[in-house]
Amino acid sequence: xxxxxxxxxxxxxxxxxxxxxxxxxxxxxxxxxxxxxxxxxxxxxxxxxxxxxxxxxxxxxxxxxxxxxxxxxxxxxxxxxxxxxxxxxxxxxxxxxxxxxxxxxxxxxxxxxxxxxxxxxxxxxxxxxxxxxxxxxxxxxxxxxxxxxxxxxxxxxxxxxxxxxxxxxxxxxxxxxxxxxxxxxxxxxxxxxxxxxxxxxxxxxxxxxxxxxxxxxxxxxxxxxxxxxxxxxxxxxxxxxxxxxxxxxxxxxxxxxxxxxxxxxxxxxxxxxxxxxxxxxxxxxxxxxxxxxxxxxxxxxxxxxxxxxxxxxxxxxxxxxxxxxxxxxxxxxxxxxxxxxxxxxxxxxxxxxxxxxxxxxxxxxxxxxxxxxxxxxxxxxxxxxxxxxxxxxxxxxxxxxxxxxxxxxxxxxxxxxxxxxxxxxxxxxxxxxxxxxxxxxxxxxxxxxxxxxxxxxxxxxxxxxxxxxxxxxxxxxxxxxxxxxxxxxxxxxxxxxxxxxxxxxxxxxxxxxxxxxxxxxxxxxxxxxxxxxxxxxxxxxxxxxxxxxxxxxxxxxxxxxxxxxxxxxxxxxxxxxxxxxxxxxxxxxxxxxxxxxxxxxxxxxxxxxxxxxxxxxxxxxxxxxxxxxxxxxxxxxxxxxxxxxxxxxxxxxxxxxxxxxxxxxxxxxxxxxxxxxxxxxxxxxxxxxxxxxxxxxxxxxxxxxxxxxx
Amino acid sequence: xxxxxxxxxxxxxxxxxxxxxxxxxxxxxxxxxxxxxxxxxxxxxxxxx
Numbered sequence: 001x002x003x004x005x006x007x008x009x010x011x012x013x014x015x016x017x018x019x020x021x022x023x024x025x026x027x028x029x030x031x032x033x034x035x036x037x038x039x040x041x042x043x044x045x046x047x048x049x050x051x052x053x054x055x056x057x058x059x060x061x062x063x064x065x066x067x068x069x070x071x072x073x074x075x076x077x078x079x080x081x082x083x084x085x086x087x088x089x090x091x092x093x094x095x096x097x098x099x100x101x102x103x104x105x106x107x108x109x110x111x112x113x114x115x116x117x118x119x120x121x122x123x124x125x126x127x128x129x130x131x132x133x134x135x136x137x138x139x140x141x142x143x144x145x146x147x148x149x150x151x152x153x154x155x156x157x158x159x160x161x162x163x164x165x166x167x168x169x170x171x172x173x174x175x176x177x178x179x180x181x182x183x184x185x186x187x188x189x190x191x192x193x194x195x196x197x198x199x200x201x202x203x204x205x206x207x208x209x210x211x212x213x214x215x216x217x218x219x220x221x222x223x224x225x226x227x228x229x230x231x232x233x234x235x236x237x238x239x240x241x242x243x244x245x246x247x248x249x250x251x252x253x254x255x256x257x258x259x260x261x262x263x264x265x266x267x268x269x270x271x272x273x274x275x276x277x278x279x280x281x282x283x284x285x286x287x288x289x290x291x292x293x294x295x296x297x298x299x300x301x302x303x304x305x306x307x308x309x310x311x312x313x314x315x316x317x318x319x320x321x322x323x324x325x326x327x328x329x330x331x332x333x334x335x336x337x338x339x340x341x342x343x344x345x346x347x348x349x350x351x352x353x354x355x356x357x358x359x360x361x362x363x364x365x366x367x368x369x370x371x372x373x374x375x376x377x378x379x380x381x382x383x384x385x386x387x388x389x390x391x392x393x394x395x396x397x398x399x400x401x402x403x404x405x406x407x408x409x410x411x412x413x414x415x416x417x418x419x420x421x422x423x424x425x426x427x428x429x430x431x432x433x434x435x436x437x438x439x440x441x442x443x444x445x446x447x448x449x450x451x452x453x454x455x456x457x458x459x460x461x462x463x464x465x466x467x468x469x470x471x472x473x474x475x476x477x478x479x480x481x482x483x484x485x486x487x488x489x490x491x492x493x494x495x496x497x498x499x500x501x502x503x504x505x506x507x508x509x510x511x512x513x514x515x516x517x518x519x520x521x522x523x524x525x526x527x528x529x530x531x532x533x534x535x536x537x538x539x540x541x542x543x544x545x546x547x548x549x550x551x552x553x554x555x556x557x558x559x560x561x562x563x564x565x566x567x568x569x570x571x572x573x574x575x576x577x578x579x580x581x582x583x584x585x586x587x588x589x590x591x592x593x594x595x596x597x598x599x600x601x602x603x604x605x606x607x608x609x610x611x612x613x614x615x616x617x618x619x620x621x622x623x624x625x626x627x628x629x630x631x632x633x634x635x636x637x638x639x640x641x642x643x644x645x646x647x648x649x650x651x652x653x654x655x656x657x658x659x660x661x662x663x664x665x666x667x668x669x670x671x672x673x674x675x676x677x678x679x680x681x682x683x684x685x686x687x688x689x690x691x692x693x694x695x696x697x698x699x700x701x702x703x704x705x706x707x708x709x710x
Numbered sequence: 711x712x713x714x715x716x717x718x719x720x721x722x723x724x725x726x727x728x729x730x731x732x733x734x735x736x737x738x739x740x741x742x743x744x745x746x747x748x749x750x751x752x753x754x755x756x757x758x759x
Contacts, residue, residue: 026749026752027749027750027751027752027753030746030749030750031753031754048743048746049742049743049746050743050746050749050750051742051743051744051745095736098736099736102729102733103729106725106726106728106729109725110721110722110725113721126714129714133718
């Protein structure tokens with residue numbers, strides 16, 4: 001059922017391309033896409049990855065990406081080509097952890113089997129045999145499954161810092177080392193089961209953490225891709241070739257089709273068009289440009305094909321400048337210390353000095369070096385932060401999963417921790433408080449026939465205003481009229497024949513205010529106005545933020561009076577006309593005042609601010625750069641997920657603190673037993689699994705937090 | 711006691727088999743698209759092939 005029959009004869013000549021298709025929702029979509037693509041000549045195989053909302057197509061080299069995107073559009077799905085598996089490295093990390101977890105699980109089960117026999121009374125030669133067998137399983141397993149911890153601990157120690165992995169590594173290595181010594185000397189207890197179980201539980205925590213990160217990233221990656229990844233370049237000999245953005249050089253002639261994003265800065269040579277600069281400025285009104293005008297990478301050519309001579313490519317584009325600003329701004333955030341490592345800073349010295357004190361105490365009491373060392377190591381094993389290692393990721397994974405169901409993708413656990421600390425919010429206007437795309441505001445005046453005609457005309461065009469009009473009309477249940485001979489004149493509009501007369505959807509002749517189109521049917525003419533409406537729950541979301549003790553303010557790059565209107569509408573302070581550097585300065589000023597600012601913004605001009613803020617959220621319609629800079633992305637038309645995110649993040653941190661307190665409380669109970677020298681491997685195993693279970697159970701309670709409305 | 715000579719290798723072998731099966735399934739990409747696998751079961755197989 002999922003094998004697609006190869007159609008081209010020579011499979012080795014095929015190349016693989018990936019496309020992101022955000023619109024697939026069900027099994028029907030999978031079947032439609034795979035079957036539909038397989039029918040195209042030149043496609044060898046198409047395989048949908050539903051989780052990542054991607055299609056991998058294996059096709060003949062002469063079939064271009066654009067043709068496949070076109071085919072997908074015909075099947076009814078919007079699609080974008082994506083670069084060759086950009087997330088492969090993260091995947092590899094998760095896979096390594098999973099393999100380590102599997103090995104630790106295998107070793108733990110088999111060692112437990114042998115240990116149970118020992119606990120229930122095997123002795124003499126049997127016991128010795130079982131200890132040797134345990135050692136044979138445990139040593140390679142610890143060496144393999146412990147690597148993630150040892151590597152991270154070694155890294156931390158090299159920079160003279162300490163993190164969670166340092167006490168873990170010391171505990172595991174000492175327990176293993178001592179057990180080996182016990183086995184060699186035919187001793188009483190071997191702690192291999194404890195050491196391997198510890199690794200298993202801790203790896204479970206790490207895997208949870210990695211899975212959460214991967215899931216959010218692949219969700220975000222499926223939204224990305226508006227940036228120009230390359231251009232069709234015309235060479236002097238008349239040949240044209242596709243060139244990747246990184247290989248474009250000044251002087252090249254790019255042929256930019258309508259609807260394509262520019263991959264480099266340049267000067268228009270021939271053609272005239274309008275450009276959507278919203279990625280750079282946040283301004284949603286398209287700007288006209290003709291021969292001699294400078295256009296920037298990242299802007300989208302809306303109307304007609306133009307030829308552009310590249311003036312600056314790759315690292316020198318205006319976009320790259322902003323990216324550099326963002327890199328620098330992101331530096332401060334890397335200094336943030338996560339809660340688990342903060343706990344470890346307190347915890348590790350306490351535990352290690354306790355173990356040392358135990359050793360000294362028993363020596364003074366005259367127990368001998370071997371006996372004292374055994375007891376000291378038992379203290380280390382029983383206090384090893386098994387529950388601590390699970391306390392943080394378990395809670396964060398549950399919270400992130402709950403938020404994902406509500407349309408908010410959190411990139412990692414540290415973002416949740418920072419979200420919980422937020423005390424001020426800075427909001428961009430266009431695309432954040434508003435939907436960021438024009439919507440027709442006056443279709444109520446249109447009669448039934450006019451609506452049907454408008455839909456028929458609008459759906460024939462890929463112009464943003466037409467697309468928006470068509471979507472809105474379809475939403476109110478209009479079916480398209482039978483308009484024939486539709487003809488689109490770039491820069492002017494659409495004309496067609498309906499019931500023997502000419503109907504049209506044109507740019508208004510006399511300058512209407514803002515964005516508008518004129519619909520003409522018979523003698524009637526309607527001006528349909530477009531506005532960028534507020535998100536329907538923007539006011540409620542701002543209220544919800546305020547009730548959480550997070551006052552908001554607006555910081556916009558927009559210079560028009562729309563900013564002061566927004567200020568009145570929502571009753572919060574607003575500043576307009578801010579450049580990316582201004583926004584950075586504002587954040588810096590607030591930081592020095594001790595504020596922890598949440599930045600919400602979408603445009604490329606918000607990128608540096610998103611990277612510099614204590615924590616940041618971008619809407620799903622934001623530019624690629626912004627989504628990559630932000631800590632979280634919310635999808636859909638509601639702004640409420642932003643307030644929800646803060647509330648859930650605070651609940652999560654409460655649960656994390658409860659978990660840490662429980663783990664510490666368990667230590668308070670267990671440590672006296674260990675110090676007194678009564679801990680056997682059996683007690684260590686029971687204590688360890690019990691405390692982990694309690695922590696996981698407590699974290700699962702969080703799933704309800706995101707479901708409650710208040 | 712003699713039973714152990716058989717039982718322990720059997721226990722280890724079965725565990726090892728499970729581990730090997732997990733590694734194999736991971737390498738062959740069976741965990742790449744868990745949601746998709748859940749959806750594909752609903753697909754009617756209409757392909758003549």
